[in-house]
Amino acid sequence: MEITFQGNPITLKGIQLRVGDKAPDFTLINNELQPVTLQDTKGKRIFVVVPSIDTGVCDIEVRKFNEEASKLNNVTIYTISMDLPFAQGRWCGAAGIKNVITLSDYKTREFGDRYGVYINELGLLTRAVFVLDEDNTITYVEYCSEVTDEPNYEAALQAVK
Template sequence: MMKVTFQGAPLTLKGSQLKVGDKAPDFTVIDNELNPLKLDDTKGKRVFLSVPSIDTPVCDMEVRRFNTEASKLNNVTVYTISMDLPFAQARWCGTAGIENVKTVSDYKDREFGENYGVYINELGLLSRAVFVVDENDKVIYVEYLEEITEEPNYNKVLEILR
């Protein structure tokens, strides 16, 4: 099991870590209209941003940055996945003016968290990670952040997508 830290305190992640070349595991998450969304419902190149909560400063910066970058990319959809309830995600996106990133919630079944190895046992939240999946459901980029309060490597993610 991979260990991550939150402000230096060690936490445990549930599930197996993905590697580049793996087939993206299926999952069911809930969109802002309370409809289920599965991997099969997503198409093209996809970026899955796993975050603890969109209502925190680092997540806010990360999602805003990807919202800006996503508008410049072709055939790429960016999903932000957290345990936040769909109502809170929709409210946050409206307030923040987020239009190019889709927020979905793993609160119901925790399938994304467990299948992608980002579910934090101690907190019941998702750890910070980035997964890029190609048109054939193959994982082409993975970044698990060891310290949850750090931002991902935006440049590496964008390089892969271009």
């Protein structure tokens, strides 16, 4: 799959995951600077991966998933980026985001590598969405073909229901 950023091809590190794959483990950092692993997340989950939470398209996307999270039962939505936890926390506070948990891959880049979303040329994560079931099986995957485009919200939300 070719992925572009502002029309220019980019290279993703790692292997792109597919529906049916087991979700790889990771260590991310939460807003309290504490590590969070796959085992720390439970139930049905949506991992919303964005390049930087404080940019136009990412802002729209996280707000949309935050709004939808309040309508979902027993589903947790995590937004993952390379942004520092301090910046994620400030942005969420200013934007009134309360239904989405932000996590950062700044420290180890492990998530980026294992989920095939790390952009070599930019040092950021590409825009992607992963839906996991209770057994850590991936039930939906979308790697956006253009990083600056929004994902297919409806498809992700249908996959988690």
